[in-house]
Amino acid sequence: MKISFNDVLISVPLYQLTFLTVFPQEEIFYEHITTKILDEWSSGSTLLVVKTKEEWNKLNDIRITNQVIQRPNLCAIVVCYESGHYFNREALETYQQCQIPIVQINNVHLIEDLFEATQPIFHYNNLSLELDGFYKRGFMDIASNLSLAFHTPFLFLDDHYELLWHVGSPRNVSDCIQWLHTNQQTVNMMVEENQKNQFQANDALPYELYTLAIAGQAQLILVTDSGLALWQKRIIDKLIGFTAVLFQTEEVIRDQNDRFKESFMYELFYRKFESKEALVSQGKAWNWNLEKPHHLLVIEIEAMTEETNKDITLLDEIVFHLETRKSELERPLIIISFQEHIIILIESDEYHNMQRNKKAAMAVAYWAEQEMKSIQDQYNAYIGIGKWYKDTIDLNKSYQEAKMAIRFGKVWFEQQRVFHMSDLGVVHLLSNIDQDTLFAFCKDYLAPLINSDKLYDTDYLLTLKNYFHFHGAINEVAESLYIHPNTLRKRLNKIEKITGFNRQNFEQLLTIMIAIKIYYSFT
CATH class of the missing domain: 3.30.450 (Beta-Lactamase)
Structure with a gap:
């Protein structure tokens, strides 16, 4: 007796059903069910149901996969999630290329009930x-x-x-x-x-x-x-x-x-829309005009004390306040909270040059900074601005640049709160280097100091950080570290001895400074 596999699938609760490969439109019928991959199969169309860890491992073995796909009477595969296993990519791609339908059903007991029945099963008491x-x-x-x-x-x-x-x-x-x-x-x-x-x-x-x-x-x-x-x-x-x-x-x-x-x-900020038409059309659902280019700002809120924690309610409160005040600027703004940040999109005209667009973005950033100070004084707000792109389809680039501007700007320009990517100089270059390479650079020059701080709490890294922040002014650095200037001088000499760098050598000093700045940008 032939049974419709498609009718069985219709009986499966949608939340327990996951299609792992593209399914043909034609209805699939099976005459037999087997749970053993390598056993002898009956001659009629066969449904393979995998429920055990042992059979899962076989299904993922590419050698056995090649045997399975050659079985002429295999009509489809059902796998059970409860076994705790997943397809490896190579095996799944092989089944997909051979157009073998595979479906995952989460409940092993449901599999047994469904495939032992000769008619589709439905119980109204399961609706809830x-x-x-x-x-x-x-x-x-x-x-x-x-x-x-x-x-x-x-x-x-x-x-x-x-x-x-x-x-x-x-x-x-x-x-x-x-x-x-x-x-x-x-x-x-x-x-x-x-x-x-x-x-x-x-x-x-x-x-x-x-x-x-x-x-x-x-x-x-x-x-x-x-x-x-x-x-x-x-x-x-x-x-x-x-x-x-x-x-x-x-x-x-x-x-x-x-x-x-x-x-x-x-999709807008982490990926890239392949179609601007889809981007613009979807933006209209929230009255966003994404036909025109936009400058992008990211606002990061940082608590000034450990007792004060930022939360989603605070972000929503700030967004609401900025929304009520944005008419002052007479410029179309989109203000939203996204993940742990506030994002402002500033509509601009294509014919404006980049400097004019940058000036407008900086003005909005300083406006937002002042508005936030008026309602929340226990938080620091850092604002990163990505580069201006003519096409809104590139907003994902601007978003990543704005976040990177904050990450590096907070360490390299500690007195500032607003950072435009194009103003970061050498930092702009560093932001385009992958993180692993930057970490490797830090370890090459700072490894002895990192290890010493970790094992003996020597504060060598913090000492160098403050040394560069105060441009080598001994008294100011010592005061920031709560130590005597002579103690600071001895510590700096010790650092030179450990690392081998000479403070009087400009190139060596610059190298250590860059390594310290990068280190604190990622820790």
């Missing part, structure tokens, strides 16, 4: 458990996995057709956005028919729309490729149903919008 699991895993993670498995982009739009979140290959997402913009009348008709439950899938259209009604308050729209198989649409229906139920409260809607925004900011 499935909804709870769906909430904990998060619909964005589940949607991302389905997009990968079904080889289709997923685009979530608000009721004004603004892009909230997307997943899929950059090219497919960009093509979909372009189609939505150029076929607005068709999209309106599809949404209206969907709301009336009159929508009929039209394979002549490249995309299909699903609407999610949220407690009568709002509406989300999911866009996918058209032409998906019926079993794929049934799983997407489950995704839509649980998502709609999940969003029934205003608090959850707000929380999910925050997640959309956080995901967008992560």
Whole structure:
């Protein structure tokens, strides 16, 4: 008797289901189940179910992998997460290249129940458990996995057709956005028919729309490729149903919008959008005009005492204050909290030269510094400014530069609070060298001092740090270390003896100074 593997998958709770390879649209049928990779298999189509550590190890052995992929009656593989093992990349890529469907199911007992049954299993009393699991895993993670498995982009739009979140290959997402913009009348008709439950899938259209009604308050729209198989649409229906139920409260809607925004900011600042069109379209969901170039500032809040800790509430309070005061500048600003920083994006015109844009960014930085002092005096605020780029698609570079400007600026220019990347001189050059190389440089010159401080609390590194900070003024350095000037002189002589460097030799002094500055930039 042939059993539909796809029907079985539809019975699996979405939060326990992860597709590890792209699945074919055609329905998969199996006649036999085996849990042993190297045993003799029956002649009919066979489903391999891996539940033990021993079988997992075999599945990851590339020699055995080559045997498995040559079995003509293998139709699919099911693996169980509870074994605590994962596929190694080489093995998984081999299965993917051979187009072998692989799915992961988290619950080993569920696997046994599902594959021993001859009909799909569904119990309504499990709905609450499935909804709870769906909430904990998060619909964005589940949607991302389905997009990968079904080889289709997923685009979530608000009721004004603004892009909230997307997943899929950059090219497919960009093509979909372009189609939505150029076929607005068709999209309106599809949404209206969907709301009336009159929508009929039209394979002549490249995309299909699903609407999610949220407690009568709002509406989300999911866009996918058209032409998906019926079993794929049934799983997407489950995704839509649980998502709609999940969003029934205003608090959850707000929380999910925050997640959309956080995901967008992560893509914006840590990666690079392949499509500016997708970047601009998604930014419009929060009324951000990312068509124009922006200067980027990062604000880092540092507690002045150990008893005072910064928290998310403080960042939100500062963002709110700056938002209420930004009209003074008569310049469009985007002010947001992201991770442990506050970020300000300053809209600029393309025809302005770099110096003019830099001057405008510095003015905003000093304005923000003064505004923060007016509401919080127990914190130090450091502001880093990245370079100006003509295209907003390069904001990820500017973000990393702004953070690096703070990291190095705090150590190299201790009297300042605002650091522009282009003003850091040699530090600008150092920021482009990888961290391991910089650490190796420090160890070459400071290793004896690092070891001595660690073993004997000699404070040699701090002594040199203060020595360079006060430009070698013995009395000021001694006062900062709470020691007598003669004690300082003896300590400096000891440092020279340990390291072999001579303070009277300018090149040696410069080398040690750079090593000390780098060391304190990363510790």
